[in-house]
Amino acid sequence: MTITTCVFDAYGTLFDVNAAARAVAAEPGQEAFAAVWQEVSTHWRAKQLQYTWIRALTGQHTDFWQVTQDGLDWALAKTGQSDPDLRDRLLGLYFNLAAFPEVPAMLAALKAAGMNTAILSNGSPPMLKGAVDSAGVGDVLDDILSVETVGIFKPDASVYKLVTDRFGCDKDEVLFVSSNGWDAASARAFGFRVLWVNRAGEPLDRLPEPPDRIASDLTTVPQIAEAL
Numbered sequence: 001m002t003i004t005t006c007v008f009d010a011y012g013t014l015f016d017v018n019a020a021a022r023a024v025a026a027e028p029g030q031e032a033f034a035a036v037w038q039e040v041s042t043h044w045r046a047k048q049l050q051y052t053w054i055r056a057l058t059g060q061h062t063d064f065w066q067v068t069q070d071g072l073d074w075a076l077a078k079t080g081q082s083d084p085d086l087r088d089r090l091l092g093l094y095f096n097l098a099a100f101p102e103v104p105a106m107l108a109a110l111k112a113a114g115m116n117t118a119i120l121s122n123g124s125p126p127m128l129k130g131a132v133d134s135a136g137v138g139d140v141l142d143d144i145l146s147v148e149t150v151g152i153f154k155p156d157a158s159v160y161k162l163v164t165d166r167f168g169c170d171k172d173e174v175l176f177v178s179s180n181g182w183d184a185a186s187a188r189a190f191g192f193r194v195l196w197v198n199r200a201g202e203p204l205d206r207l208p209e210p211p212d213r214i215a216s217d218l219t220t221v222p223q224i225a226e227a228l
Helices: 019-025 037-058 064-078 084-094 103-112 125-135 157-167 181-190 221-227
Strands: 005-008 116-121 143-146 174-178 193-197 213-215
Touching (some): 019 037, 037 064, 103 221, 116 125, 125 143, 143 157, 157 174, 157 181, 174 181
Parallel strands (some): 005 116, 005 174, 116 143
16 A cells, blocks of 8 residues: 655654753863763663553653653763763753654655655654754644553553554554654554664564564655655
């Protein structure tokens, strides 16, 4: 069936989750943080995701801003960073994460081709609005769908169902794009067509539902959507 709707994960897919820590590391007076920023950013992201999974499984939902703060606190403690101003600076930048450079033109191309476009994210609505506004891509997105509508994080099926409910489309009309292997596999199991954006050149996850396509960035999304 023809793809009518392209839906994107936000963090790590459209928006660079390492951008906040990288930017702080480059600031004057942050030499100590610069020595550990990559470790902090890696731990931050890992804990952020782990906490969403645990909360989904245990029925202890909170919004993504809380798990983002909790993940950062763990990462800072792990790396011996105790400056509250550093914490505040990192969180402030995370609220307005930079988009990957190819994102605006790619979304514009999808809209020019007549596609529906949306974000489907664990992010809370204020976080997602901050990132979309910062990237200047609101005019090429038809909607920003947050798990807060259903009160549980990915990969619960009710999250992916938000897309078909919103656009009134069949599952196989949707191309879902994510940089997270687990998210890609879960969306494929739900019934979406899936593109895994493998920026880091990682091995394919050993999960039951492999993606339909794999790409190193988002540049070719319009061509992939047309070909599927």
